[in-house]
Amino acid sequence: MIRNFxxxxxxxxxxxxxxxxxxxxxxWAKNIxxxxxxxxxxxxxxxxxxxxxxxxxxxxxEKYIGTVQLKNKKSKIGLKNxxxxxxxxxFLTSGFFASSSSVSGLGTLIKTRNGYIYEVMASYKGNIYxxxxxxxxxxxxxxxxxxxxxxxxxxxx
Amino acid sequence: MHxxxxxxxxxxxxxxxxxxxxxxxxxxxxxxxKALPGSMFGKTETFTVNRNIKNVANTFKKMAPKCxxxxxxxxxxxxxxxxxxxTDYNPTVVKGKNRVExxxxxxxxxxxxxxxxxPKGGYYMLVADAVGAGKSKTNVKMYYSSVGQDSIVKAIKxxxxxxxxxxxxxxx
Numbered sequence: 001m002i003r004n005f006x007x008x009x010x011x012x013x014x015x016x017x018x019x020x021x022x023x024x025x026x027x028w029a030k031n032i033x034x035x036x037x038x039x040x041x042x043x044x045x046x047x048x049x050x051x052x053x054x055x056x057x058x059x060x061x062e063k064y065i066g067t068v069q070l071k072n073k074k075s076k077i078g079l080k081n082x083x084x085x086x087x088x089x090x091f092l093t094s095g096f097f098a099s100s101s102s103v104s105g106l107g108t109l110i111k112t113r114n115g116y117i118y119e120v121m122a123s124y125k126g127n128i129y130x131x132x133x134x135x136x137x138x139x140x141x142x143x144x145x146x147x148x149x150x151x152x153x154x155x156x157x
Numbered sequence: 158m159h160x161x162x163x164x165x166x167x168x169x170x171x172x173x174x175x176x177x178x179x180x181x182x183x184x185x186x187x188x189x190x191k192a193l194p195g196s197m198f199g200k201t202e203t204f205t206v207n208r209n210i211k212n213v214a215n216t217f218k219k220m221a222p223k224c225x226x227x228x229x230x231x232x233x234x235x236x237x238x239x240x241x242x243x244t245d246y247n248p249t250v251v252k253g254k255n256r257v258e259x260x261x262x263x264x265x266x267x268x269x270x271x272x273x274x275x276p277k278g279g280y281y282m283l284v285a286d287a288v289g290a291g292k293s294k295t296n297v298k299m300y301y302s303s304v305g306q307d308s309i310v311k312a313i314k315x316x317x318x319x320x321x322x323x324x325x326x327x328x329x
Binding site (some may be wrong): 091093101102103104106123124126127128129130132147 | 223224229231233267270307308311315321322323324326327328
């Protein structure tokens with residue numbers, strides 16, 4: 001009886017405690033528009049894209065806010081304005097039958113600004129991935145492509 | 158303990174032969190270029206792109222740290238075994254007069270025993286030399302192993318041609 005109870009507790013802890021991923025609390029006005037285009041090389045495997053979002057304070061310390069799964073070709077989310085944010089893009093590739101999976105990707109810092117929107121193109125095809133971010137006044141405007149700034153170069157912002 | 162001189166001779170010979178078979182790894186890009194053509198899976202490839210050397214150099218300088226300066230952790234498990242390998246990839250871009258070089262090294266932090274002297278930054282795995290050929294063309298020569306580097310080679314060829322995109326370093 002006690003053993004069964006311990007098994008149940010362990011199982012619950014594994015389900016709850018071991019997963020540190022939480023859904024991004026999308027509480028702000030939508031200002032980031034993401035197009036994701038992922039394609040696996042094989043019908044026996046899949047590619048899933050996601051973004052981990054972190055707030056970064058003025059001491060360049062990051063705090064995990066949540067994760068957005070890019071399930072659809074187009075997604076839109078809201079980021080806090082006038083805030084340094086670290087966007088960590090991940091591409092998870094996994095086989096349907098094998099237990100193998102791997103994650104690749106890249107992250108960048110951005111400083112969100114009032115009155116601007118951000119358009120993101122995230123793609124994974126043929127084992128090559130790419131992420132581009134443009135800052136624009138309005139959708140469809142030309143805007144400027146943002147340089148990728150790694151976390152350790154936070155002082156630049 | 159055996160006293161058979163034949164067995165002793167065979168063991169001694171095997172140790173000697175296997176010991177001699179391990180050649181030291183190249184300690185710099187120049188040694189890598191020389192050593193690669195004679196290695197089992199070594200491959201060299203030359204191509205020309207319709208971009209000037211300045212643009213090629215700028216792309217290498219932008220994309221190499223963005224895409225190749227990574228730590229990759231891979232795990233594999235099965236019956237009675239579990240293995241974790243952690244590898245740091247270290248790219249270097251060297252600009253010269255009318256040329257640019259991209260060197261890629263891999264440094265196994267965990268899970269791989271280094272049996273030969275490891276150069277600073279890890280073992281060399283790829284070198285790409287780009288040399289300007291007139292106002293709008295650049296010749297590129299790449300040195301790499303033909304095994305397990307398809308996505309890296311594809312990405313670097315793309316950078317030379319002005320494309321973007323990072324190789325998935327987990328696909329080896």
